Amino acid sequence: MAGALTARRVLPGFGPTMGLTLFYLSLVVLLPIVALALKTGEIGLARYLDIITGPRVLASFRVTVTAALLATAINAGIGLLLAWNLVRYDFPGKRLLDALIDLPFALPTAVAGIALTALFAPNGWFGAPLAAMGIKIAYTPLGIAIAMAFTSLPFVVRTVQPVLEDVRPEVEEAAASRGARAWQIFRKVIFPTILPAFIAGCTLAFARCLGEFGAVIFIAGNLPEQTEIAALLIFIRLEEYDYPAAAAIASTVLVAALVVLLLANWLQARSQRHSEKTP
Amino acid sequence: MSIDLTGISKRFGAFTALDGIDLRIGSGELIALLGPSGSGKTTLLRIIAGLEWPDSGDVKLDGESTVEHSVRERQIGFVFQHYALFRHMTVFENVAFGLRVRPRRERPAEAEIVERVQRLLDLVQLGGLAQRYPSQLSGGQRQRVALARALAIDPRVLLLDEPFGALDAKVRKDLRRWLRRLHDQLGTTTVFVTHDQEEALELADRVVVMGQGRIEQTGSPASVYGQPSNPFVYKFLGNVNEIAGRIEGGKVVSPAIEVDALENEDDIAGDVALFVRPHDVRLAPDPQGPATVRFIGVAGPFVRVEVLFDDQALLLEAEIPREDFADLSLAVGERVRPRFRRARLFARQPGQFDLNPEQVSLLSSNL
Numbered sequence: 319m320a321g322a323l324t325a326r327r328v329l330p331g332f333g334p335t336m337g338l339t340l341f342y343l344s345l346v347v348l349l350p351i352v353a354l355a356l357k358t359g360e361i362g363l364a365r366y367l368d369i370i371t372g373p374r375v376l377a378s379f380r381v382t383v384t385a386a387l388l389a390t391a392i393n394a395g396i397g398l399l400l401a402w403n404l405v406r407y408d409f410p411g412k413r414l415l416d417a418l419i420d421l422p423f424a425l426p427t428a429v430a431g432i433a434l435t436a437l438f439a440p441n442g443w444f445g446a447p448l449a450a451m452g453i454k455i456a457y458t459p460l461g462i463a464i465a466m467a468f469t470s471l472p473f474v475v476r477t478v479q480p481v482l483e484d485v486r487p488e489v490e491e492a493a494a495s496r497g498a499r500a501w502q503i504f505r506k507v508i509f510p511t512i513l514p515a516f517i518a519g520c521t522l523a524f525a526r527c528l529g530e531f532g533a534v535i536f537i538a539g540n541l542p543e544q545t546e547i548a549a550l551l552i553f554i555r556l557e558e559y560d561y562p563a564a565a566a567i568a569s570t571v572l573v574a575a576l577v578v579l580l581l582a583n584w585l586q587a588r589s590q591r592h593s594e595k596t597p
Numbered sequence: 598m599s600i601d602l603t604g605i606s607k608r609f610g611a612f613t614a615l616d617g618i619d620l621r622i623g624s625g626e627l628i629a630l631l632g633p634s635g636s637g638k639t640t641l642l643r644i645i646a647g648l649e650w651p652d653s654g655d656v657k658l659d660g661e662s663t664v665e666h667s668v669r670e671r672q673i674g675f676v677f678q679h680y681a682l683f684r685h686m687t688v689f690e691n692v693a694f695g696l697r698v699r700p701r702r703e704r705p706a707e708a709e710i711v712e713r714v715q716r717l718l719d720l721v722q723l724g725g726l727a728q729r730y731p732s733q734l735s736g737g738q739r740q741r742v743a744l745a746r747a748l749a750i751d752p753r754v755l756l757l758d759e760p761f762g763a764l765d766a767k768v769r770k771d772l773r774r775w776l777r778r779l780h781d782q783l784g785t786t787t788v789f790v791t792h793d794q795e796e797a798l799e800l801a802d803r804v805v806v807m808g809q810g811r812i813e814q815t816g817s818p819a820s821v822y823g824q825p826s827n828p829f830v831y832k833f834l835g836n837v838n839e840i841a842g843r844i845e846g847g848k849v850v851s852p853a854i855e856v857d858a859l860e861n862e863d864d865i866a867g868d869v870a871l872f873v874r875p876h877d878v879r880l881a882p883d884p885q886g887p888a889t890v891r892f893i894g895v896a897g898p899f900v901r902v903e904v905l906f907d908d909q910a911l912l913l914e915a916e917i918p919r920e921d922f923a924d925l926s927l928a929v930g931e932r933v934r935p936r937f938r939r940a941r942l943f944a945r946q947p948g949q950f951d952l953n954p955e956q957v958s959l960l961s962s963n964l
Contacts, residue, residue: 489681494648498698499699506683
């Protein structure tokens with residue numbers, strides 16, 4: 319914080335940099351959103367409500383949100399574990415594992431979707447044994463969640479990792495010398511410290527899951543009202559030249575995502591109130 | 598609670614941190630582990646605490662071996678140099694932590710926790726700041742919170758690792774005296790680590806001087822300062838002039854300097870190193886004197902004077918009380934005759950005096 323303030327005073331150029339920032343954000347982020355809002359505005363409230371409460375649309379919302387929540391829950395656990403391992407332990411191949419974490423960002427999501435579908439299809443490597451146990455993953459909401467979890471894996475790891483690295487070992491030693499057990503040290507000392515970053519990571523992962531398209535459509539099966547996600551429904555409406563419907567669904571997803579992000583920011587600020595670094 | 602350390606050794610890779618430490622600390626003592634960085638003092642403290650394990654040797658608390666016990670079981674209060682407070686907790690919760698993490702059966706009732714924490718906060722004079730967060734406190738206040746947190750579990754031993762190292766000079770001094778009073782009040786066996794000789798000498802009942810993983814000397818502040826057992830201790834406990842000399846029949850034959858008292862003349866003869874504290878050097882103006890004043894520094898309670906002997910082999914540092922200096926009215930370039938009020942003799946180390954005057958000067962001002 320202090321660094322940013324000093325930098326602003328030491329380095330000139332607040333005017334041009336801020337101007338460029340606002341211009342770019344307007345062009346790339348704000349303008350499409352405004353266009354979307356205008357398009358949605360054209361259709362009127364009654365029509366809008368009519369569209370987004372249609373059974374197929376509601377079902378797509380439900381499928382998307384449920385799968386996104388499940389995927390976020392998976393990544394919250396696994397991401398925390400991965401970050402812990404990468405920070406706390408030294409092992410051969412650590413750098414490789416570290417690099418591997420970012421792979422979902424680099425891989426075209428469609429490739430991920432096709433690979434996952436091949437694996438989890440009833441005749442795939444994982445799908446066959448699971449099918450024998452009566453568990454079906456591909457073409458079910460569970461498959462959607464797995465695809466979402468794959469593409470949003472890096473978020474929790476990459477936000478928690480640096481904060482975890484900052485936890486001084488002596489804070490844990492202090493807790494241990496007060497008589498705290500290992501799980502108490504984690505629950506009462508370490509976890510509260512990384513909580514803001516953890517919330518941020520989970521939110522980003524959740525937001526990404528809501529918008530995931532490429533990876534999901536291959537594994538989802540895309541049965542209307544069963545395994546059809548909102549993003550796909552928007553795409554379908556566009557292909558049908560039904561722009562008002564596409565805009566209505568899209569703006570609803572947008573508002574939901576915005577609310578989630580704002581809520582998370584607020585939560586994060588709350589839990590961070592007193593966590594500023596003390597020497 | 599007494600502490601018995603026997604044969605403690607510890608290596609980190611090729612580095613020997615501790616090399617056969619034997620030390621007995623009596624119940625209720627206030628002990629300083631004093632030494633330069635790398636002397637092993639912090640490692641020794643961490644071994645007593647159970648935060649580090651010795652490669653060999655035994656740590657006994659009240660005669661009971663604790664090497665098998667973890668830090669959690671030893672019931673030791675440990676204070677870290679950088680406080681290590683839980684920054685997401687209030688001052689109150691920081692102090693209460695040790696009580697709250699106890700198993701349910703042993704945990705005091707909430708009312709008792711509140712009462713005990715409040716009493717501790719009053720003890721460290723932070724009674725009004727219970728609901729603050731560590732980030733809202735000054736360094737000195739944070740360290741007192743850390744101390745209260747360490748005391749909350751009724752520790753059998755209190756260990757402090759460079760407790761005042763991160764504080765500024767004024768606060769450090771206040772806190773030092775305050776810790777002494779607190780120790781006298783509580784009587785808890787206390788061991789603290791420091792590299793500041795002034796801190797060790799002022800605060801401790803007994804000072805343990807460490808160097809390179811070994812104990813160099815143990816004794817009261819007066820005895821380690823007054824009778825350093827070897828050159829290392831002598832040099833570590835204050836500024837020193839090292840002078841190559843020759844002793845015959847209990848007298849300094851060379852250089853031609855008067856010494857009022859040789860502290861250990863019986864032990865040693867022949868080629869020696871004379872160790873003289875700058876405040877034991879007296880200077881008298883004398884046109885026939887063997888040395889010349891080269892520098893005069895008048896800041897501080899003592900006036901610091903450097904004199905260079907004519908043969909260029911010896912640069913001497915003297916600290917003279919301001920009043921005496923006024924009477925002397927010395928000036929740079931004037932000839933003087935130095936005299937030592939007392940000197941301590943040590944066997945000459947190989948290569949000790951193969952130094953040019955500049956290096957001798959550095960040695961005498963830095964050590």
